[in-house]
Amino acid sequence: MLKVVNGGIEILVEDWPGRLGYMGLGMAAAGAMDNLALQLGNLLVGNALTDAGLEIAGGYCEFEATDTGVLALTGADMSAALNGTPLPLWESVAVEKGDLLKFSHFGEKGFRAYLALRGGVDVPVYLGSRSTCLFGSYGGFEGRKLAAGDIVTAVKDSSAAGGGTSSVTGRKLNPKYIPKYSNIWELRAIPGPNSSPDYVTEEGMDYVFSSPMKISHNANRAAYRLEEVPDYFWARKDGGKGGSHPSNIVDHGYNMRGAINVTGNTPSVLIADGPTLGGFVCVANVINADLWKIGQGIPARDKAAFTLVTVEDAIEARKERNAMFEADDLFLS
Amino acid sequence: MAYTLKAHMPGLVARVVVEPGQNVEKDQELAVINCMKTEMRCLSGEAGRVDKILVAEWDEVDIGSDMIILEN
Amino acid sequence: MNKYGVIIDTLPPKGGRIEILFRQAGDGFIQVEYGYEQRVELLDSFRILAADAKIKRKNAHGLIETLPSLRANMIHFDPTVLSPQKLIDMIKEIEESIPGVDDMVIESRIITLPIAFEDSQTKKAVELYLKQVRPDAPNCADGYNLEYMAICNGCTVADIKHMLLNTEWYNSGCGFWPGGGFFWPLDPRSKMNVPKYNPPRIWTPEGAVGIGGACLFTYTTATGGGYQLFGRTIPTFQFAMKHPMFKDGPFLYRPSGDRIRFVEASEKDILDIHEHVHDKTDYEYQIEDGELVVKDYLEFLSRDDVAKGAADFLARQKEGAKAAPRL
Numbered sequence: 001m002l003k004v005v006n007g008g009i010e011i012l013v014e015d016w017p018g019r020l021g022y023m024g025l026g027m028a029a030a031g032a033m034d035n036l037a038l039q040l041g042n043l044l045v046g047n048a049l050t051d052a053g054l055e056i057a058g059g060y061c062e063f064e065a066t067d068t069g070v071l072a073l074t075g076a077d078m079s080a081a082l083n084g085t086p087l088p089l090w091e092s093v094a095v096e097k098g099d100l101l102k103f104s105h106f107g108e109k110g111f112r113a114y115l116a117l118r119g120g121v122d123v124p125v126y127l128g129s130r131s132t133c134l135f136g137s138y139g140g141f142e143g144r145k146l147a148a149g150d151i152v153t154a155v156k157d158s159s160a161a162g163g164g165t166s167s168v169t170g171r172k173l174n175p176k177y178i179p180k181y182s183n184i185w186e187l188r189a190i191p192g193p194n195s196s197p198d199y200v201t202e203e204g205m206d207y208v209f210s211s212p213m214k215i216s217h218n219a220n221r222a223a224y225r226l227e228e229v230p231d232y233f234w235a236r237k238d239g240g241k242g243g244s245h246p247s248n249i250v251d252h253g254y255n256m257r258g259a260i261n262v263t264g265n266t267p268s269v270l271i272a273d274g275p276t277l278g279g280f281v282c283v284a285n286v287i288n289a290d291l292w293k294i295g296q297g298i299p300a301r302d303k304a305a306f307t308l309v310t311v312e313d314a315i316e317a318r319k320e321r322n323a324m325f326e327a328d329d330l331f332l333s
Numbered sequence: 334m335a336y337t338l339k340a341h342m343p344g345l346v347a348r349v350v351v352e353p354g355q356n357v358e359k360d361q362e363l364a365v366i367n368c369m370k371t372e373m374r375c376l377s378g379e380a381g382r383v384d385k386i387l388v389a390e391w392d393e394v395d396i397g398s399d400m401i402i403l404e405n
Numbered sequence: 406m407n408k409y410g411v412i413i414d415t416l417p418p419k420g421g422r423i424e425i426l427f428r429q430a431g432d433g434f435i436q437v438e439y440g441y442e443q444r445v446e447l448l449d450s451f452r453i454l455a456a457d458a459k460i461k462r463k464n465a466h467g468l469i470e471t472l473p474s475l476r477a478n479m480i481h482f483d484p485t486v487l488s489p490q491k492l493i494d495m496i497k498e499i500e501e502s503i504p505g506v507d508d509m510v511i512e513s514r515i516i517t518l519p520i521a522f523e524d525s526q527t528k529k530a531v532e533l534y535l536k537q538v539r540p541d542a543p544n545c546a547d548g549y550n551l552e553y554m555a556i557c558n559g560c561t562v563a564d565i566k567h568m569l570l571n572t573e574w575y576n577s578g579c580g581f582w583p584g585g586g587f588f589w590p591l592d593p594r595s596k597m598n599v600p601k602y603n604p605p606r607i608w609t610p611e612g613a614v615g616i617g618g619a620c621l622f623t624y625t626t627a628t629g630g631g632y633q634l635f636g637r638t639i640p641t642f643q644f645a646m647k648h649p650m651f652k653d654g655p656f657l658y659r660p661s662g663d664r665i666r667f668v669e670a671s672e673k674d675i676l677d678i679h680e681h682v683h684d685k686t687d688y689e690y691q692i693e694d695g696e697l698v699v700k701d702y703l704e705f706l707s708r709d710d711v712a713k714g715a716a717d718f719l720a721r722q723k724e725g726a727k728a729a730p731r732l
Contacts, residue, residue, distance in 0.1 A: 009342065009373070023472045023481065024660035026579045057369070058342060105341065105396060127654065136583050138644055192411035193428035193436035193477075205409040217344040217393070220369035240443035250443050251587070253472030253479030253580070255434035277474060277580030285431025299368055300343035301395060308408065314432030315484045322485070 001067045001117060001154050002054075007147040008061030008103065012132045012221075013121050013140035014038065015052035019129035023276045029257060030131040030139060030272050033057075033221060033295025034112050036179055037075035039325065041116030044072035044092045046168040049325060051120030052130035052140075054152065056113045057295075059105035063115075065095040066151060070118035070169055076110025076181070076296060078103045090173040092118075109181035110296045118168065119154030135222050135273035172332045177324060183302045184212050185293045187269075187286045188309040188317070189260065194249065194281035197235055204233035208260070208283065209308045213267065217300035222275070223261070223268035224294050226304055233265065242279055251279045258286035258294075260306070269294050269304065289317035336379040338401040340394040344368030348390055349401070355383045363401050366394065381405030414493050420505040422452070427493050430479065433469070435489060437478045437496060445619070447589055448506070449476045450577040451699050454662050455509045459499045465492070473578045473661050475587075509699035513662045515573065517691035518623070519670035519678065522566055522636040523549055526610035530634060534606050543730040544602070550633035554616070557599045558718075559725025565635070566669075568595035573664040574621050575697070579656075584625040584642035586658040588665060593706065593715035598722060601631040603732040612637045612679065614667075623665075638667070639678040639688070648686040657690070662697070 004011065016038055018031025032038040032055055039049045059078040072092040073080055080087040080103045087093065087101065095101070103113070123130050123141050132140025141150065189209075196202045207229060216225035239248025247262045254261060259270040259282040269286060271294055286294065287309060297304060324330070347365040351357055357377050364375040381403030388400045413435075416425040423440040430436045437456075439449045450473075457473045460480075467487025472479040482492055503509060531545050544553035551562045558565065572592035579586050590596050601617040606629055609615070613624040615632025622632050625642030641658065643651040650657065681688035705711060 010369070020481075021470045022583075023470050023479075024579060025654075025656050025658075026581060026583045026585050060341065138583070190429060190431050191409045193430040193434075193438070193479075195411045196407060196409040198441070200409070202407060202409060217368050218370050220371070241445055242443050250445060250475055251580070252436070252474045252477045253578075255430040255436070255479060255481075258431055275581070276472060277578070282430070285434060287432050298343065300345075300393060311429060311432050311484070311489060318432065318485050 001065060001069045002063045002101070002115075002152050003066050004146045004148055004150045004152075005062040005064050005100075006060065007145060007150075008056065009058030010056070011061055011146040012055045012134060013052050013123050013130055013146075013152070014055045014132060015050055015130045017050070018131045018272070019127050019133070019139065022127060023253065023256065026276055027127070027136070028133060028273050028276055030129070030133040031257075032114070032131075033272055034075055034114065034292045036292035036321075037112070037114045038116065040090065040173060040177070041072045041074040041114045042120070043325065043330065044074070044090070044168070044171050044173060045070050045116045045118040047116060047118065047120050051116070051155075052123065053117065053121055054115040054146075056103065056115065057111060059103045059113070061103050063101040065097055065099040065101070068094070068096050069154060070094050072116045073113060074116065075113040076106050078106055078113050080104070080113070090178055092168050092171045094169045106298065109183060111298045112295050117152070117154045119156065122153045122155040133273050174329050174332055177327070177330060179292070181296060183298070184305050185297050185302060186305050186307055187293055188290050188314065189284040189286050189306045190309060190311055190314060191284045193255065194283055199235055199246075199281050200233055200283055201235045204229065204235070205283070207233060208267070209306050212303040212305040215297045215299055215302050215304060219297065219299040221271065221295075222273040223270050224297060224304070225266060225268045228265040229262065229267060231265070247280050249279055249281050251277060253277050255282055255285045258288070258291055260284040260286070271295065287314035287317060289314065289321050334405050335384065336377070336381055336403040336405055337399050338363050338375060338377060338403070340366060340396055340398040340400055341375065342366055342368045342373050343395045344373070344393070346388045346390055346392045346394060346400070347372055349386055349388065351383050351386075351401070353383050353386060357381060357383060357403065364388070375400065377403065379403060379405055413489070416497050416500055422500070422504060423449075425500060427496075429489075432484050433482055435480045435482070435492060437480060439476050445475060447575065447577070448699075451509050451511060451697070452503070453478050454511050454577075455503050456496070456499050457661065458512060459502070460496060463495060463499075465495060468492070472580070474580070475577050506699045506703060511662050511697040511699070513575070513664050513695055513697040514659070515693045515695050516657070516663055516665045518638045518641070518665050518667055519674055520569075520614060520636045520638045520667040521670050521672040521675045523551070524637040524672040524675065527613055527634045527637055530606060530609050530613060533608055534602070537607055538604060542602075542732070544633060544732055549635055551635045553729070554597065554599050554633050554635065557722075557725050557729040558597050559721035559723075559728070565597065568597060569635075570667050570669060571595055573666050576658055576661055576663045576665070578661045579658060581622070582625055582628055584656045584658065585622055586663065588621040588623075589619065590621070591664070591702065592711070594711065594718055596715070596718070598726070599633045600732045602633070603631075605629055605631040609634070610637065612640060612675070614638050637672070637675055639675060640682045643683065648682050648688070650690050664695075664697070
């Protein structure tokens, strides 16, 4: 239903929660970097929360509709235009064959936009998910990002595809539920498994939870690399049997997605396509309800600011998110 | 007239592949930016002669930063 | 507990069991860690896998997956369905049911893998490394890494091959790359030790076999890597899931506990098998079901010839490590 005219920086097919259950076999969950934007997009077009959509990083891409359909654009504002007219975000729109959808690039806030198609993007389900793992070149659309000439279609027999399109066209998200974007992304996090006092000093953990850290230009779907931590971070002189640097540890499974992993003095938030296991400490974990913010951080510009919360707070935040998806006033009627 | 190649992505300048005085075509690669651990090619929007190179290898650029000026 | 404390529960040592720590690792993760010391002991891994099998069998509602490694198990769960304390209590109960080594029996298949030493694809990987990454790499003198491995271990190239073929290799868990297992020699007389590439390779062929530290890895697909290379085995992974062995998933190895055993073959044999796995999809893998009885294994380790052989090898290895150029 959409033909890619220009692939821009990076367009991927992703769903949520991604490919769960294979970490013990070396496969990361992959999945949407901003699951909140994808899921709200799905609801706007009448899809299930778990349907696949298109993740657009950076922008500069262009599509042509090959058929009639309904889509919703969510996430970062990339000044998208439909046949030259600005396309509103957080709202479902009908398209017709031959319509041109053109994206400029990301702007002041946010780095990834999402296109939800009514019915959900139809690519083969691989190990329980339609998500692309770009790092391993599998899943999604032939395991790769979309390029000019590719055509993505919607699932024809999905429950959403029946019942006509008029019922969802023009559906708008209640503005109070539009996620708040920033250039300093507050990420609530829980310490562990490697924390103070045995691996990191208390001052070191204080540093993590009080100093906004700039996102590196190298941030990608596997790891959002951040600015270095100071030497007083470490409570150990070396990693013992794990290696010579205090960031080393005997290989262990990572608390992925969301692990704050430190290699040398460089912290990275491991996400989506990140490594499942390795020989470096993980000092904290970004709570599930805040994972969506990480991929909206603009590389080489935005900052991540970690806030200490408890497991109870995090579980409460998950429940609030689930309740929001069910809210009566989610859409403007 | 002058044309300025602006960075299309934030990142580090991996390399500049043209020299001052060189004539270039439209859509020719002028430089490469490193972003998301990927090399991204910066293509010229116009034909012209390279007048000034404003960035060096490993300079950090933001989206829209001036990189190379062409005369045409 | 200070505000950054993460050890939310413990199980004290008992019998042959070391202290078990439950570390908070997020709102959907708990790490079960065995002892405080950063050590590499297969006995820890045996215990983890014995417990892991029981955890999986419980099929608890809300448990998403487990990720066992040498001395820890990362548990991934949905805390809105399964409360952290309930999960911990379940694991404690399982641990109490396996107090000592006498109770540790691990499901462990034996997979026989043909291997060709000094094959052309491995040679290509080493050549590419010299050309693209490190022209003066001291570990690539013979076109492979075998001579370097021999120097590091104070022995000959023939000894290295002999050691590879004369032990079963035990998988403590998968990771690093889809489908890849981390294998350890069960016979301590084959416990080679070699440094990893510095810096790493850009390309390694599918099927390459490498050793880094004391750990062996079979490369499941073409990728980068840092282990020392000496030969190539048959496919251990298939993304396309065409061959009947891979009909339920692209993995040959189970998440953990499998043993592999190498038998020497010609490069032609290996290439034929690659074709029969990926194209004709009719290769018959040699896999036997089995168990690893930890008590029997400990008896094997304490045999005079085994203990003496291991000690002798360790002494030669120490001398070798001194003589080997650093990477």
